[in-house]
Amino acid sequence: MTDRSEELRAALPPHVQARLQSLKFTDGRALAVLDAGGLNSAARAALEDEVKAVLGSTAGVAEVRVALVADKPRRRIIAVGSGKGGVGKSTVAANLAISLARMGRKVGLVDADIYGPSQPRLLGGEGIKPRAEGDKLIPVPTKWGVPLLSMGQLIEPDKAIAWRGPMAGNALGQLIDAQWGDADVLVVDLPPGTGDVQLTMLQRYKPAGAVIVSTPQDLALIDARRAIQLFEVGQVPVIGMIENMAGYVCPHCGEVSDPFGSGGAEAAARSLDMAFLGRIPLELAIREASDAGTPPAAGEGPTAEAFARIAVQVADWLDNH
Numbered sequence: 001m002t003d004r005s006e007e008l009r010a011a012l013p014p015h016v017q018a019r020l021q022s023l024k025f026t027d028g029r030a031l032a033v034l035d036a037g038g039l040n041s042a043a044r045a046a047l048e049d050e051v052k053a054v055l056g057s058t059a060g061v062a063e064v065r066v067a068l069v070a071d072k073p074r075r076r077i078i079a080v081g082s083g084k085g086g087v088g089k090s091t092v093a094a095n096l097a098i099s100l101a102r103m104g105r106k107v108g109l110v111d112a113d114i115y116g117p118s119q120p121r122l123l124g125g126e127g128i129k130p131r132a133e134g135d136k137l138i139p140v141p142t143k144w145g146v147p148l149l150s151m152g153q154l155i156e157p158d159k160a161i162a163w164r165g166p167m168a169g170n171a172l173g174q175l176i177d178a179q180w181g182d183a184d185v186l187v188v189d190l191p192p193g194t195g196d197v198q199l200t201m202l203q204r205y206k207p208a209g210a211v212i213v214s215t216p217q218d219l220a221l222i223d224a225r226r227a228i229q230l231f232e233v234g235q236v237p238v239i240g241m242i243e244n245m246a247g248y249v250c251p252h253c254g255e256v257s258d259p260f261g262s263g264g265a266e267a268a269a270r271s272l273d274m275a276f277l278g279r280i281p282l283e284l285a286i287r288e289a290s291d292a293g294t295p296p297a298a299g300e301g302p303t304a305e306a307f308a309r310i311a312v313q314v315a316d317w318l319d320n321h
Contacts, residue, residue, distance in 0.1 A: 012054055018319040028062035030055045036068035038184040043104025044068055076208040077186045079201060083223025085192035088244040089213040091290050093189035094122040095297035099311030101145040108139055108183035110175045111150030113191040120152040124293025129153050137178040144298050149175045172200050202234035209239040209317060216243055216264035239317045240275030241265050242310060245282040278310045
């Protein structure tokens with residue numbers, strides 16, 4: 001019988017093809033071997049069901065067998081950076097991590113903003129300190145399915161940190177070299193700017209890719225370009241740019257205004273020949289939910305969907321790089 005393996009491979013969706021290790025077809029039987037690394041049990045079951053449904057509905061296929069394999073997790077770092085503070089980078093990092101986890105990815109979140117940690121507040125984990133086993137920290141679980149480590153969990157509340165570069169770099173090492181278990185993706189919320197912590201990250205831990213957060217205004221975009229240049233010098237690919245605070249929807253009349261401008265990050269991404277990952281609106285509800293430790297991405301609605309669309313693009317990038 002003619003080998004139809006390539007025909008069957010082409011019938012599978014791109015996200016399934018990205019995980020396909022081999023596909024053989026003989027005597028009406030299709031055997032597909034897929035990489036299930038980084039997927040939880042529900043996501044693995046969904047992947048197997050999808051392959052069986054697609055291949056089983058193809059003419060001439062009488063039986064479909066699926067083998068899911070997972071090597072030891074290869075932990076990859078996604079750095080979330082910005083050229084300046086105040087652009088909502090930490091909020092984006094937290095919600096990106098949660099959106100990836102809701103897709104079935106095994107994700108950890110590192111709050112590397114040594115001088116201004118905010119993730120414990122954003123994820124509702126204030127006052128919970130991590131424990132240690134030997135010389136390794138154990139990340140603090142959160143109810144959103146994303147374990148967290150942050151300097152905000154290790155210092156007294158409201159206490160300023162006055163550290164020089166080497167001390168900050170060592171603190172970053174404690175957070176990243178922790179006992180992350182089976183997490184195969186670490187979303188790292190970097191400090192704003194291009195300082196010592198960023199340099200330590202590039203030199204010692206080499207992220208798989210970076211996501212840049214900016215508001216639409218020109219000044220933020222100028223600073224975002226500096227962050228992009230830093231990653232380029234460190235030979236870290238930029239996955240794409242996110243435009244935060246992109247349009248304010250009045251909660252009373254529904255009218256949309258653009259206090260920070262509109263479309264600047266998308267235009268900048270286009271001029272730099274990089275992907276534009278999406279927009280997050282300027283909404284009072286995002287600020288209220290974040291302050292309450294209930295990230296919008298953990299719920300439903302347009303804002304959760306906006307973060308989910310960004311997470312899908314980041315996950316696809318990871319699967320193909």
